[in-house]
Amino acid sequence: MPPIVSAKAIHKHFGTLHVLKGVDLDVAERELVFVIGPSGSGKSTLLRCLNRLEEPSSGSITVDGIDMLSPRTDINHARQRIGMVFQSFNLYPHMTALGNVTLALRKVAGKSRAEADSLGRAALERVGLADRAHHRPAELSGGQQQRVAIARSIALEPRVMLFDEPTSALDPELVGSVLAVMRGLRESGMTMIVVSHEMGFARAAADRVVFMDEGQIVEQGPPAQIFENPGHARTRAFIGQIQRH
Amino acid sequence: MSRWDRFLDTFFNAKVMAKYLPDILSGAVLTIELALAVVVAGLLVGLILALVRSLGIKPINWLIIFVVDVFRSLPPLVVIVLVYFGLPSAGFSPSAFVSTWMSLALVLMAFAEEIFWAGITSTPKGQWEASRSTGLSFAQTLLYVILPQALRITIAPLTNRTIAITKGTALGTVVALHEILGMASSAVSNSYNPSPLMMGAAAYLVLFLPVVVAARWIETRFAWKR
Numbered sequence: 036m037p038p039i040v041s042a043k044a045i046h047k048h049f050g051t052l053h054v055l056k057g058v059d060l061d062v063a064e065r066e067l068v069f070v071i072g073p074s075g076s077g078k079s080t081l082l083r084c085l086n087r088l089e090e091p092s093s094g095s096i097t098v099d100g101i102d103m104l105s106p107r108t109d110i111n112h113a114r115q116r117i118g119m120v121f122q123s124f125n126l127y128p129h130m131t132a133l134g135n136v137t138l139a140l141r142k143v144a145g146k147s148r149a150e151a152d153s154l155g156r157a158a159l160e161r162v163g164l165a166d167r168a169h170h171r172p173a174e175l176s177g178g179q180q181q182r183v184a185i186a187r188s189i190a191l192e193p194r195v196m197l198f199d200e201p202t203s204a205l206d207p208e209l210v211g212s213v214l215a216v217m218r219g220l221r222e223s224g225m226t227m228i229v230v231s232h233e234m235g236f237a238r239a240a241a242d243r244v245v246f247m248d249e250g251q252i253v254e255q256g257p258p259a260q261i262f263e264n265p266g267h268a269r270t271r272a273f274i275g276q277i278q279r280h
Numbered sequence: 281m282s283r284w285d286r287f288l289d290t291f292f293n294a295k296v297m298a299k300y301l302p303d304i305l306s307g308a309v310l311t312i313e314l315a316l317a318v319v320v321a322g323l324l325v326g327l328i329l330a331l332v333r334s335l336g337i338k339p340i341n342w343l344i345i346f347v348v349d350v351f352r353s354l355p356p357l358v359v360i361v362l363v364y365f366g367l368p369s370a371g372f373s374p375s376a377f378v379s380t381w382m383s384l385a386l387v388l389m390a391f392a393e394e395i396f397w398a399g400i401t402s403t404p405k406g407q408w409e410a411s412r413s414t415g416l417s418f419a420q421t422l423l424y425v426i427l428p429q430a431l432r433i434t435i436a437p438l439t440n441r442t443i444a445i446t447k448g449t450a451l452g453t454v455v456a457l458h459e460i461l462g463m464a465s466s467a468v469s470n471s472y473n474p475s476p477l478m479m480g481a482a483a484y485l486v487l488f489l490p491v492v493v494a495a496r497w498i499e500t501r502f503a504w505k506r
Contacts, residue, residue, distance in 0.1 A: 088409055115415040125410035129428045138424060139414035184410070191414060 037100075039064045039226050040085060040195055045094035047080055047250075054080050055091070056250040062195070067227045069237040069258070072247035073273055078230045081247070082197050085228070086117040099194045115143055118188030122200040124180040126172040132159060132183045133168040136190050144191060158190035159183070162216045178209030182216050189220065196220065198229040232277060238262060246270045293475040300467040300476045307463030308483045314381055314459060315446040315487075321385040322445065323438075326392025333393070334400055334422065344393065351390035356448045359383040364455040380452035380459075388445040395437050399430030432502045439495035447488060460484060 038061035047055035055077045062068050070078045083089040085096060087103055087110055096103040101113045126135050133155050140151035159165050162182035172180050181201060188196060198217070202210045214236050221227060221240050231237070237244055237258050244261040246253050248269050254261070265271045281289070333344050351359070364379035374382060403426050411421040453462040464480030 086413055088413060111412075111415045111417050113415075114413055117413070119410075119413040121406060121410060123404075123406050125404070125406035127407065127410070127425055127429075129432070138411075139416055142420050142424065143415040187410075187414065 041097045069241040069244045070230045076247040077250040116194045118193035118196040158186040162186045178212040195226045296473045296475045303463045307460040311459040318384040322388025326389040329393040330396035348390040376455040376457040391441045399434040
């Protein structure tokens with residue numbers, strides 16, 4: 036079976052800064068890939084290239100059979116298939132939780148308000164927030180906000196979900212609720228690419244861990260191998276550092 | 281005649297006031313029409329310019345910034361005089377009403393563009409990214425996500441500026457526009473009595489005080505918890 040996400044030879048320059056130096060990443064359907072690495076290693080940039088929030092300088096990206104970099108591709112249509120969850124939630128503060136979830140359903144997927152509302156409620160139900168449908172983001176905790184953000188993505192029934200440090204902005208006691216939702220998604224068979232430092236979650240749930248440093252993939256493999264028996268000195272140093280904390 | 285009676289006779293002369301009340305009222309009607317036309321045109325064009333600017337097309341943006349900075353620097357009175365006395369030599373002779381309207385609308389447009397633009401740019405980048413990542417287009421993101429947030433931020437500075445510029449309708453007197461102040465001052469010259477000026481001041485209060493109060497209400501109404 037061909038990979039559902041296939042990135043080849045991705046380069047990204049920000050001015051004189053060479054952030055991604057030829058990254059290849061294939062992700063199979065239903066796979067959960069964890070991307071780890073020191074800050075500035077390019078892992079977030081890689082993730083943001085996959086749905087073209089960042090424009091790669093060169094390379095090729097295919098998601099669910101769509102050539103993401105082709106000028107003929109309707110990028111707004113393609114993005115519906117790629118959910119993205121951000122470190123800072125980025126909920127729309129002027130809308131309720133349900134409004135956040137249903138906006139793209141109505142305006143992009145073309146659902147009627149009634150249809151969108153029922154799909155939106157189902158998505159909120161999946162993240163355990165059906166009773167918060169009419170709350171504004173400011174009335175929700177960080178963990179609840181992030182779960183609404185996940186609901187906003189899954190409501191569009193994406194083929195792939197990208198998570199960019201989804202728990203980094205959360206108080207420790209709220210991390211668990213977000214990870215629980217992610218675990219549920221994983222069990223439902225969602226393909227997920229996660230940039231995160233939640234090593235416990237990576238060990239328990241990831242199929243593969245990718246270690247990036249200085250714009251390149253240094254090594255990758257099953258979590259047990261990367262965490263217990265890394266092949267590279269840089270990986271060892273990084274794993275050692277985060278495990279001391 | 282006591283000093284007090286003389287004061288009343290000078291500034292609140294009932295006979296003079298009764299005589300010129302219709303003039304002041306017709307001036308007030310003209311002021312309202314002019315103010316509304318200025319507000320609608322100025323805010324609308326200002327918003328359109330800010331939206332165009334958000335497309336990020338450099339030569340167009342330079343032009344917008346240049347025009348906006350020029351009209352923010354010129355005193356509105358100078359703009360009115362230029363339009364009324366200058367444009368006829370370019371083959372276009374706007375009336376006093378049109379000259380004042382155009383001038384004030386241009387000035388309000390310039391300030392409104394800057395205020396709308398500030399609102400748009402102060403909306404966090406993550407809002408754009410979240411919206412675009414769900415497949416909304418640039419225009420949909422602007423319309424449904426960015427503008428509603430930007431407008432709330434801009435309400436206070438925008439109402440202040442709008443009030444300041446609509447009061448500039450009084451500047452229309454220099455081109456003989458028959459708005460409140462124009463009517464009042466010609467009544468003063470005809471009656472040799474300043475009472476009409478008092479009526480003019482009262483008319484401005486009656487017109488603009490409710491607007492100021494309404495602006496305050498709108499500001500609190502649209503404030504929302506972050």
